[in-house]
Amino acid sequence: MINILGAVLLTVALLLGFLWCMVRLQGVIAGRNTLAGPAVESINKVLPQTQCGQCGYAGCLPYAQAIAAGENINRCPPGGTQTIRRLAKLLDLPEMPLDVSHGWHLPKRVAVIRETECIGCTKCIQACPVDAIVGAPKLMHTVITADCTGCDLCVDPCPVDCIDMLPLAVQGLSTIRVVNA
Amino acid sequence: MSRISRSLLIKKVIKPFLFRLAGKPGWLSPIHALPGGIFPAPNKQVSLQQKIVGMPSAQLAMPSQLILPLKQHQGDDAVPVVRPGQYVYKRQLIAAASGHGSVNLHAPTSGLITAIDHQLAAVNTRPQPGRPWQQSIDPRQTAIVIKTDGNDLTDPELPLPPLSITPWQQRPTDQLRQAVFDAGICGLGGAGFPTAIKLSASSIKTLIINGAECEPYITADEALMREYADEIVEGSQIIQTIIGAQDCVIGIEENKHEAIKAIQSAIAGLEAANPVSGLSVVKLVLVPAIYPSGGEKQLIRIVTGIQPMSGQRPSDVGVLCHSVATARAVFKAITDGEPLISRVTTVTGSALRNPVNVEVLIGTPVSHLLQFAGFDSSALERLLVGGPLMGYAVDDLETPVLKTSNCLLAASQQDIQSVEASSIPHRDCIRCDFCAPVCPVKLQPQTLYFSSRHQRHDSAVKNGILDCIECGACAAVCPSHIPLVAYYRDEKALIHEEADCGESSRWQALFEKHQQRQADNVVAVQQRKLEKLQHKLVSIAEGENPGKEPVVESGSPVSHKSAEQIKREIEAAVARTRARKAELLSKADANKDGGQ
Numbered sequence: 085m086i087n088i089l090g091a092v093l094l095t096v097a098l099l100l101g102f103l104w105c106m107v108r109l110q111g112v113i114a115g116r117n118t119l120a121g122p123a124v125e126s127i128n129k130v131l132p133q134t135q136c137g138q139c140g141y142a143g144c145l146p147y148a149q150a151i152a153a154g155e156n157i158n159r160c161p162p163g164g165t166q167t168i169r170r171l172a173k174l175l176d177l178p179e180m181p182l183d184v185s186h187g188w189h190l191p192k193r194v195a196v197i198r199e200t201e202c203i204g205c206t207k208c209i210q211a212c213p214v215d216a217i218v219g220a221p222k223l224m225h226t227v228i229t230a231d232c233t234g235c236d237l238c239v240d241p242c243p244v245d246c247i248d249m250l251p252l253a254v255q256g257l258s259t260i261r262v263v264n265a
Numbered sequence: 266m267s268r269i270s271r272s273l274l275i276k277k278v279i280k281p282f283l284f285r286l287a288g289k290p291g292w293l294s295p296i297h298a299l300p301g302g303i304f305p306a307p308n309k310q311v312s313l314q315q316k317i318v319g320m321p322s323a324q325l326a327m328p329s330q331l332i333l334p335l336k337q338h339q340g341d342d343a344v345p346v347v348r349p350g351q352y353v354y355k356r357q358l359i360a361a362a363s364g365h366g367s368v369n370l371h372a373p374t375s376g377l378i379t380a381i382d383h384q385l386a387a388v389n390t391r392p393q394p395g396r397p398w399q400q401s402i403d404p405r406q407t408a409i410v411i412k413t414d415g416n417d418l419t420d421p422e423l424p425l426p427p428l429s430i431t432p433w434q435q436r437p438t439d440q441l442r443q444a445v446f447d448a449g450i451c452g453l454g455g456a457g458f459p460t461a462i463k464l465s466a467s468s469i470k471t472l473i474i475n476g477a478e479c480e481p482y483i484t485a486d487e488a489l490m491r492e493y494a495d496e497i498v499e500g501s502q503i504i505q506t507i508i509g510a511q512d513c514v515i516g517i518e519e520n521k522h523e524a525i526k527a528i529q530s531a532i533a534g535l536e537a538a539n540p541v542s543g544l545s546v547v548k549l550v551l552v553p554a555i556y557p558s559g560g561e562k563q564l565i566r567i568v569t570g571i572q573p574m575s576g577q578r579p580s581d582v583g584v585l586c587h588s589v590a591t592a593r594a595v596f597k598a599i600t601d602g603e604p605l606i607s608r609v610t611t612v613t614g615s616a617l618r619n620p621v622n623v624e625v626l627i628g629t630p631v632s633h634l635l636q637f638a639g640f641d642s643s644a645l646e647r648l649l650v651g652g653p654l655m656g657y658a659v660d661d662l663e664t665p666v667l668k669t670s671n672c673l674l675a676a677s678q679q680d681i682q683s684v685e686a687s688s689i690p691h692r693d694c695i696r697c698d699f700c701a702p703v704c705p706v707k708l709q710p711q712t713l714y715f716s717s718r719h720q721r722h723d724s725a726v727k728n729g730i731l732d733c734i735e736c737g738a739c740a741a742v743c744p745s746h747i748p749l750v751a752y753y754r755d756e757k758a759l760i761h762e763e764a765d766c767g768e769s770s771r772w773q774a775l776f777e778k779h780q781q782r783q784a785d786n787v788v789a790v791q792q793r794k795l796e797k798l799q800h801k802l803v804s805i806a807e808g809e810n811p812g813k814e815p816v817v818e819s820g821s822p823v824s825h826k827s828a829e830q831i832k833r834e835i836e837a838a839v840a841r842t843r844a845r846k847a848e849l850l851s852k853a854d855a856n857k858d859g860g861q
Binding site for chain 1 (some may be wrong): 342363778
């Protein structure tokens with residue numbers, strides 16, 4: 085009687101163990117399958133979304149994909165140290181200093197069009213990744229400062245060089261001053 | 266147990282007595298009660314035994330190199346205006362303010378710029394298991410490194426600033442404010458808010474100069490008040506003139522007897538020497554020696570009775586608060602034209618044989634000062650920048666002294682246990698509610714603790730975590746030794762991180778919209794092309810059928826042509842075209858043959 089009971093219990097135990105292993109294995113497989121999408125998404129969320137392309141990729145999402153595939157996390161100048169730290173925390177990697185070959189981390193700047201010089205060619209409007217420039221052909225353009233990410237992409241296409249990148253001004257103080265090195 | 270009984274004694278007996286004592290009318294101004302607060306052991310006398318030691322002096326040599334981070338203040342980084350390899354003079358501008366709330370940076374002494382790069386790995390960023398006291402601070406940021414030459418030369422060609430020639434009383438306030446901005450002054454009390462921005466506030470009624478300095482061990486402000494009381498009082502008057510405040514009040518803790526005497530005589534002396542017309546008298550107010558009476562909003566409440574509401578700045582209620590060290594820095598900037606290149610810092614703690622106050626050049630490595638003060642590395646439990654309650658721990662002894670570093674505390678085990686015991690793994694919260702009555706902001710620390718621990722941001726914000734001044738009073742009375750402030754700091758960092766992501770997610774949404782629009786555009790263009798093509802096809806098809814008839818009819822005067830006739834004409838035209846084509850082909854063949 086005891087023998088039979090023991091045998092039954094053993095079988096049940098083995099069966100449960102096998103099922104447990106299957107569940108674990110399934111969990112692992114499922115986890116790996118579903119990790120790719122959300123990983124890129126959460127990396128992309130940490131990146132500053134300026135879409136400037138200074139990292140050498142076409143935008144923040146391509147860089148996020150590259151990071152997920154093993155690219156260095158220190159190529160984003162607009163994000164600076166803070167983004168590197170967040171990425172390191174997210175991906176459990178060691179923190180590293182910013183790779184300044186892609187550019188320095190500068191304080192946030194915005195594009196400002198010198199409106200008297202604008203010829204209304206709409207080239208900057210086409211270059212702006214966040215639609216922060218308004219204007220029409222042969223009419224003056226202007227930048228919506230609140231939406232500008234400071235990505236610099238509108239500066240090069242301008243045929244008359246009438247776009248400046250200026251730091252956000254401090255209220256009540258003249259902080260924009262040219263200092264020669 | 267002693268801690269608990271002490272806190273009860275303080276709350277029930279000593280505090281009401283002190284308030285009654287300090288609040289009585291007389292030469293003392295009436296003061297207002299501060300909710301909460303604790304009475305930690307002050308431990309201040311050790312560093313006040315001797316006078317302030319100057320930096321390049323007989324006792325204390327210049328360090329071989331200075332490390333100057335570009336961001337020592339709240340706001341955006343300053344931008345370097347010098348190159349590696351360049352020689353700089355003392356007081357020369359090396360990084361210019363750029364962006365919101367940025368502050369200039371000047372060379373504290375003459376020397377060679379050796380590097381501008383990511384230098385520091387000074388502070389550990391995340392609270393770690395067993396080391397939860399550490400504050401989030403940028404560990405690696407761009408810094409300018411100057412190799413000092415020991416000559417301490419100022420630029421011989423540098424003209425004297427105009428303000429040092431004409432007395433400040435005769436200068437317009439705009440110029441004074443600009444001079445403060447140029448001097449790169451930020452709040453020296455610890456937060457590092459750019460002073461020039463504070464000075465551009467309007468409709469300020471009361472200016473409060475904060476000499477309370479309530480945190481244990483720190484005596485930098487007290488030493489300053491003892492020795493430079495005249496400069497502080499005059500600096501206060503300058504600030505008062507700039508912002509146009511009606512009253513100017515210097516608030517000092519009542520147990521700083523020598524400082525009180527010095528400030529009193531300075532006020533009397535200044536009034537006797539040159540009374541400034543149109544300016545009210547600088548007043549002295551003694552505040553009860555309760556921690557944290559020196560907090561900005563706490564001092565405002567004690568002195569004026571006004572409580573700035575949550576989210577309000579002091580300037581919103583017509584009050585402005587500056588520390589005594591800032592007042593002196595303003596005085597030096599206006600009268601000598603000297604930018605902020607040095608500050609008084611307390612170097613203290615039981616791991617030092619010779620605690621002292623030093624007027625130190627900004628950027629001096631901490632190790633240099635510790636060596637001077639007789640550092641015993643075996644006794645060191647933890648090196649804190651700032652006081653034992655609000656300071657942050659530093660691992661790397663090459664960390665520089667910043668504009669905001671008011672104290673270096675080389676704490677031994679004994680120092681740390683006098684205010685907290687977080688080296689013991691903390692126990693669970695027993696909901697004893699000792700923390701709530703000591704909170705000077707009237708928050709519920711234990712509720713915040715649970716919200717922070719489980720990262721429930723909504724609940725934490727709702728319970729006012731953003732109003733927490735991180736004074737550490739709750740952690741000091743906690744019988745379970747929970748490092749509450751460490752939890753709050755971590756939670757605040759997470760909340761700010763989420764807020765930061767707000768802007769980037771808005772940009773992301775804009776970018777996605779832009780991409781969507783572009784994709785739509787491509788589709789629209791294709792569609793238009795397709796429509797054109799279709800139209801063409803239709804018109805061609807109609808050309809073979811009598812579709813074109815009406816056009817021909819309207820165009821030609823011969824109106825009646827039978828279908829037969831038209832058909833014949835078309836066939837004739839086709840035949841002619843074929844003949845011409847054949848002719849052309851044969852001609853081309855003939856040319857080819859001839860060519861060969």
